[in-house]
Amino acid sequence: xxxxGLRKNAMSSLAxxxxxxxxxxxxxxxxxxxxxxxxxxxxAYGAAWFGAGVAxxxxxxxxxxxxxxxxxxxxxRGQAERARDYVAAQTDGGxxxxxxxxxx
Numbered sequence: 001x002x003x004x005g006l007r008k009n010a011m012s013s014l015a016x017x018x019x020x021x022x023x024x025x026x027x028x029x030x031x032x033x034x035x036x037x038x039x040x041x042x043x044a045y046g047a048a049w050f051g052a053g054v055a056x057x058x059x060x061x062x063x064x065x066x067x068x069x070x071x072x073x074x075x076x077r078g079q080a081e082r083a084r085d086y087v088a089a090q091t092d093g094g095x096x097x098x099x100x101x102x103x104x
Contacts, residue, residue: 028034065072
């Protein structure tokens with residue numbers, strides 16, 4: 001085989017080998033190192049955890065408040081009605097729910 005033939009064979013072998021090699025991101029993932037997330041992804045992830053914390057904290061505050069059961073249910077019912085009216089005002093164009101929201 002000539003040197004030209006050996007060179008072509010070696011180049012095709014390298015090209016085949018490169019095509020079979022895993023992507024850089026796959027290798028980093030396998031060894032536990034990943035590329036940095038974009039700022040927007042990091043911000044969204046942090047906001048999601050913050051929202052979850054607010055929800056859990058609010059639920060705990062409601063459950064641990066020193067009010068009687070009937071009083072708490074009355075307050076929760078009132079807040080739920082106001083939220084329902086607000087959502088209705090936003091989705092119905094504001095006609096039906098806007099008046100109800102202003103009454104509270």
